[in-house]
Amino acid sequence: MTSTAVDVEIVPSYIQDAWWTPAGDVSGTEVRDASTGDLLARVSTDGLDLAAAVEHGRTVGQASLGRLTFHQRALKLKELAQYLNARREVLYEVSHRTGATKIDNMIDIDGGIGVLFTFGSKGRRELPNSQIVVDGPAEVLAKDGSFMGQHIYTRIPGVAVQINAFNFPVWGMLEKLAPAFIAGVPTIVKPATPTGYVAAAAVKLIIESNILPAGSLQLISGSARDLLDHLDYRDAVAFTGSASTANLLKSHPNVAQGGIRFTAEADSLNAAILGPDAVPGTPEFDAYIKSLVTEMTAKAGQKCTSIRRAIVPKDRIQDVADAVRARIEQRVVVGDPRAEGVTMGALASLEQLNDVRAAVQAMVDAGGELAYGTLDAPQVTRADGTVGDSEGAFMSPVLVTWADAEAEAVHSLEAFGPVSSVIGYEDLADAVRLAAMGAGSLVATVATNDPEAARVLVTGIAAHHGRVLVLNREDAKTSTGHGSPVPHLVHGGPGRAGGGEELGGIRSVLHHMQRTAVQGSPNMLTAVTGVWHTGADQNFDDVHPFRKSLAKLKIGDALRSELRQVTLEDITAFANETGDTFYAHTNQEAAAANPFFPGIVAHGYLLLAWGAGLFVEPAPGPVLANYGLENLRFITPVAAGDSIRVTLTAKRITPRETDEYGEVAWDAVLTNQNDEIVATYDVLTLVEK
Missing domain, CATH: 3.40.309.10 (Aldehyde Dehydrogenase; Chain A, domain 2)
Structure with a gap:
């Protein structure tokens, strides 16, 4: 085996937005080339202030990430993926020293970069362009609708400590960094010593890119034995390694009693x-x-x-x-x-x-x-x-x-x-x-x-x-x-x-967030979530909401149409034109025998079409396209002679970061002449900024 040299470099850590190595003459742990046995580097954290690293993440990292929305963070991940993808050959060369073949490097390095691309896409596609995730529909807690409950997700206020195994120094780091970053939680990475120099090389490229905000990523190259001493319920630890080490970490007082969120990926046969x-x-x-x-x-x-x-x-x-x-x-x-x-x-x-x-x-x-x-x-x-x-x-x-x-x-x-x-x-x-x-x-x-x-x-x-x-x-x-x-x-x-769920799409983002039930009035829930809740104030002004760009449109802007009467001739014509001759629309005796209908009733899709006619603004304007409906429910049948009207309210506004338009979800409610709800649904439109 190659003789030990005295001038081998220490693998650096990246702490408090600066590179760090121990002061003075430190022996450290030797790291060798897996194929030749040549001494590559030494690893040591002697003198490293782990408490300061945690505090830096909780303060500087939390503040810098907190200024960004989910979409803005996702775009940074995409940008970082492109930057690393153009430089992956540098990481290949370093990774070969671990015994990794070209195919192995594709799994580890290309796979890790692929995770960044995926979360960069899913974060913009599946999360709002905000900092809060609304979880599920609101729960009405008072008969008059004045008191409601809504679950929301907000990011945890601490750091995500990621203790990784030796086998995937790049993928193992990026698969945990990506969801934590999207959630807005700063990361402290602790790679395994034998291959940690590859993770350090990847972090070096990440820092050189200048893409990630200050405090959002720190690296501990070497031992971090007292790291859990500085963590509490605000923080999360994601561990990959042996079951014995996982059990040791889980027994730490700050995990067992102090509320640290701990997940493990351990031995698996x-x-x-x-x-x-x-x-x-x-x-x-x-x-x-x-x-x-x-x-x-x-x-x-x-x-x-x-x-x-x-x-x-x-x-x-x-x-x-x-x-x-x-x-x-x-x-x-x-x-x-x-x-x-x-x-x-x-x-x-x-x-x-x-x-x-x-x-x-x-x-x-x-x-x-x-x-x-x-x-x-x-x-x-x-x-x-x-x-x-x-x-x-x-x-x-x-x-x-x-x-x-x-x-x-x-x-x-x-x-x-x-x-x-x-x-x-x-x-x-x-x-x-x-x-x-x-x-x-x-x-x-x-x-x-x-x-x-x-x-x-x-x-x-x-x-x-x-x-x-x-x-x-x-x-x-x-x-x-x-x-x-x-x-x-x-x-x-x-x-x-280990019992944990790493990756898993947006689920893994939510692992870094706290689910909270918020109770209050519709107006207060609307203010907290940025999503209009039924019963909250509506703005019925003289400007049709479809004439407002995203710069002018506000949550709660609304339109209430006039009534339109439905005749038997309308129902029959729609049935003949579409071929939807279901008996409830064409056979009075059979329809009346159905416990749900008073006789012949209008097609649900006829009502939707008329609803669009009642709220649409036909002239060219900020609304570029209707791209779908969500949450459609038909509630009260509409018979010949009944009338319908639509109330349309701006429910959710999601501007796009990279385009000159955004999405608007409109709360649509069809009611009859007696103000009974006929149908409810969300209309989805693309609107110019």
């Missing part, structure tokens, strides 16, 4: 179930083998989502083992990722290699049998293209078979490397039972083209998993894969997997 119909030669069997080998070798198996338990029909254990062997021997080349043709790199460190070897040996001692691979150091492709021994943390892929499918070790011991086990099941119920013995997992795959088998297996294992992939011939080529979480969907799982 993920399963892949091969359906009874997936015999060799079927697309499902082929897709299953491809997925299993991919998950064994991508990131050298160092993925929290890797397949650890291949659960297959008992009579197919040998078929699976043979197919895995053939695919590994055909496609997998172990070596330095900087060498051409290498498909699986080293583990992140020699310590990690020793841990994985020890776990495999424990499996063998517990009854497992090596069906493929060895614990001996493999011959590898070096950076110069030669093949031979290496001082790096290399290991061959290992497949373990078990005669006893219920052996405790296969369901409790995770070898966090290129290792998977194969066990056999009797029937679908047995497969479900074996999958559940993992005691909670992040993800499972079900490979079958049998709809009934898919239904039984998915419904049987769903409560034990955060995500289930159903793999068959229809989606084998388009599936993102067993081990690839997507930012749109939940990434997390129950039980052993």
Whole structure:
């Protein structure tokens, strides 16, 4: 191994909007190249003021993020994604030192940048251009409507501390940063020591971009042992790592008693179930083998989502083992990722290699049998293209078979490397039972083209998993894969997997916010939420609200139309013209026999069309387009001879940051001549700024 140098740099931290390294001569923890053993850097936080970092986030970070709306934050994430995307080759080069191949870097670096793009889009598409999220409809708490309740989400007033694992130094950071940033909560990142220098390189690019507001991102490179001492109920901690460390953190007094919001993504013995119909030669069997080998070798198996338990029909254990062997021997080349043709790199460190070897040996001692691979150091492709021994943390892929499918070790011991086990099941119920013995997992795959088998297996294992992939011939080529979480969907799982929900689209944004029930009058709820509530003041002035641009339109601006009478001739003509001759609109005797109708009644869509005619302003103006209706309900039928009118009120105004228009949702209420509500709905329009 390369001799230790004395002038190796310390991996810097980024604290209080400045780069920081320890003063004086600090030895620190050594970090080495995973493939060569060369000393790369040292890591130390000796003298780092963690209390000051937390306070900086709570003050400067909270203030700078608080000046932005959800949409403005989302646009900054998009801008940051574009900036990093143009410089990802810089991160590739640094990441190769961790043992990551080109494909591994695409998962980690491109995947992390993709998360920023996704949240940059979802934040603008699914959240209001404001700082409060209104959750669900208002609850009327008084008969006269003067007292109501409304749930809202507001950001937590502290910091989001993100303690990340060594396997994904970029994706692991960005998948947590993105939802916290959208919510408006400043982040303190604590990466794992062996690969933290890659996270530091990414943070360096982020800071150089000058896109994020002051205090919104801080980085701790090294130990942060007393960090939780400085946190309280205002703060959130998201941890990824071992279950033992997660349990230690959860026992901290400030978590157990002080109210810190704590989520964990921990050990996960993920399963892949091969359906009874997936015999060799079927697309499902082929897709299953491809997925299993991919998950064994991508990131050298160092993925929290890797397949650890291949659960297959008992009579197919040998078929699976043979197919895995053939695919590994055909496609997998172990070596330095900087060498051409290498498909699986080293583990992140020699310590990690020793841990994985020890776990495999424990499996063998517990009854497992090596069906493929060895614990001996493999011959590898070096950076110069030669093949031979290496001082790096290399290991061959290992497949373990078990005669006893219920052996405790296969369901409790995770070898966090290129290792998977194969066990056999009797029937679908047995497969479900074996999958559940993992005691909670992040993800499972079900490979079958049998709809009934898919239904039984998915419904049987769903409560034990955060995500289930159903793999068959229809989606084998388009599936993102067993081990690839997507930012749109939940990434997390129950039980052993930690019990948290990372990612999950806007759900993960709301994890960084507090849900509060606000009670008050319609006017007060309108003032608090920025959304008009039924019963609040309305402004019926002489200017048609459709003649107002966003610069002039205010919440509560309203229009009340004149009455329009509905005749039998109108109903009959609409039925004949549209072909909607449902008996309630055409047959007096049948309609009268229906308990909901007094006789022939007007079509609901006729009333909607007339409602539009009653509120529309025909001349060109600020309203550019009607793009839909929401929450439509028909309440009181309208018979021939009745009349209707519409009351239209500006309910929600959402200006766009990047366009010269915005969305306006209008509360529309149709009433009859007796002021009874006929229908309620929201009209959605695009309006010029």
